Amino acid sequence: MTPQFGHFRAESGAGPLRAPMARWMIALVVLLFFSAPALARTAPDSFAELAERLLPSVVNISTTQTAEGQSGIEVPVVPPGSPFEDFFKEFFERNQPRQRQRRATSLGSGFVIDARGYVITNNHVIQDADEISVILQDESRIEAKVIGRDPKTDIAVLKVEPSDKLKPVRFGDSDVARVGDWVVAIGNPFGFGGSVTAGIISARGRDINAGPYDDFLQTDAAINRGNSGGPIFNLQGEVIGIATAIFSPSGGSIGIGFAIPANSARPVIEQLIKHGAVRRGWLGVRIQSVTDEIADTLGLKGVSGALVASVIDNGPAKKADIRAGDVILEFDGKPIDQMRKLPRIVAETEVGKAVDVKVWRGNKPVTVKVTVAALEETEEVAAATTRAPNETPKASIPGVGLAVAALNDRLRSDYGLDEDAKGLVVTGIDAGGPAAEQGIKPGDLIVEVSQEPVTTPDQMAAKVTAARESGKKSILLLIEGDAGLRFVALRLAAN
Incomplete structure (x- = not known):
């Protein structure tokens, strides 16, 4: 129905001074009339029509899995060398009944996305199933085959060959x-x-x-x-x-x-x-969250982004000169406001695509070009090392609650460190100090201080002193421990 506004003119009087007011009131009513539905989305009176339209597109998933059961008969235990040993062994091998099989059944749900018979469900619904059936709204049962599945996102695609045309649904945003x-x-x-x-x-x-x-x-x-x-x-x-x-x-x-x-x-x-499988993008970095302390040491406003803890050799990031200590702020134009968003955004990027990556480095943003590679589905096996006690004299670093020592053959042996390990080894921790608060342990390696390599306790002590004299409340360390490389913003206590 077209809204009527003529009464405003009738009630506005004949004087010329009233005309602008009338036009303003008409414009206001028009704005309210057309914007009101967008301001509030009311609940529907009923979901019946929606349900009636969508129910034929939703299916039940039934799976069966065959499992081996125990026979229930055990061979008696007799002393080794006993005359009965051979007797019982021969008897039970000849008369042992076959193991019983049982069929485990599970149920799930799915929905049709294509009239050709493609059905979507969760991977965990059909995982390890020997038989998969799709049950339609009319109770008809159709055997389904697996087209592909992805455990990482828990998604599986099935295919059925229905006798009648299926009614698919569409995805929304x-x-x-x-x-x-x-x-x-x-x-x-x-x-x-x-x-x-x-x-x-x-x-x-x-x-x-x-x-x-x-x-x-x-x-x-x-x-x-x-x-x-x-x-x-x-x-x-x-x-x-x-x-x-x-x-x-x-x-x-x-x-x-x-x-x-x-x-x-x-x-x-x-x-x-x-x-039939998923190819995911790969950047080749190990990342961690940006804390308030880390942001302060890097001169970064806010705690957004993903801090690069280490860069994998021969990976896309290494080739693009992304460095440990960089904070990734944007990937392919998408802001990284939380660290955990980066793996998903990279994984969804087309393999082989060259993208711009904005990083925070040296107190300013820097943009590099990265060509995304394919993520290999191989697991990285990291051997945990056992940290042994140590009696090497400790060089205490004032104000941070730890003692360090330069690497030597004895320390490498005591702490199970590799021959190519670099940095300073932590030899002692003050239980109530800043280092203990950050979970630093004896045997951890301090690879960098203020994003520069350190090899002697004097170098680290000098950097801590310089940071304190410049008014900084914390200092950035690159630590290598059992869990790999990570950055730590270490609070500077009173000297």
């Missing part, structure tokens, strides 16, 4: 979903297929330690066992998440569920359909 937006979850909780629940997005960007690329949406829509792999819809009927996990002391829903965002899932799904 999970990045525009806001905390407080309504969502609808449909799935197969506890085997009760076609269950619909509603709630809101409770939080974004949750890290639940499920994998290296955690970025979950949190919702209070009821999610229970069997919902895994099912879709989370917005009110437009678009999939903005894949239900994956719940937090629950009892095993049932307490209103804390987690879903993989659609924008994180889509590139993984596309690669699984196209290649």
Whole structure:
């Protein structure tokens, strides 16, 4: 209906001074009329129409796995060399029944994304399954095969050959979903297929330690066992998440569920359909968070970014001259406001793509060009060394609560250090000092102080003194310990 504003003119009087006021009031009413729906998103009266439209696209996943069971008969234990030993052995080998097999069944959820029969679910729903069946809304059961799966993001793609055309759903933009937006979850909780629940997005960007690329949406829509792999819809009927996990002391829903965002899932799904596997980008750095103390020592405003603790030889970062001590602020135009965002952004970058990386170095931003390489799916094995006691005389560093010594053959032997180890070895810690607060231990190596290599206690003492005299509250150390390289902003106590 077109809004009518003629009464303003009728009531405004005939005088020319009233005309501007009338026009201003008309403009105000027009603004309020058209902007009001955007200011507040009201709850729907019912989710019935949405559920009716989406239910045919959501499927139940049934898997079976064959497991070996015990026969229940054990050979009696007899003394070695006993005349009964051979008798019992021969008897039981001849009469031992075959091990019983049992079939373990599990249930999950999924949804159709393509009329050709592609179905999405969680990897943990179908992992180790011998048989996988997709059950449609009409209770028809179709055998499914695995097209590809990705344990790191817990996503799997299945393919079915239906007799009738399937009704797919489309993905939405999970990045525009806001905390407080309504969502609808449909799935197969506890085997009760076609269950619909509603709630809101409770939080974004949750890290639940499920994998290296955690970025979950949190919702209070009821999610229970069997919902895994099912879709989370917005009110437009678009999939903005894949239900994956719940937090629950009892095993049932307490209103804390987690879903993989659609924008994180889509590139993984596309690669699984196209290649059967996922190729991820790789930068070749080890990183850590930027703390207030580290930001202060580097002259960086705020604690955003990812601090490069070490650079892997022959990796993309090394070739682009990214250095330990750099703080990565942007990657391919995307701001790194939190350290844990960097691995996910790099992983989603196309392999072979040359991107700009902005780093903080020497109290100013520097941009370098990096060509992203492919992440190899090999595990790095790090041998932990046992730190042995040491009786080498300690060179105490005033104000930081530790003692150090220059490396020699005896210290390398005492602390299990490699022949090519560099820096100063920590030989003593003041239990109540700044070094102890940062978890520094005897046997750790101090490789750099204020981003410069150190090899003697006098060098370190001089840098600590210089930092204190310049008014700094902390000093930056590069420490190598059992967990690898890391930067530590060490508080400078009173001399």
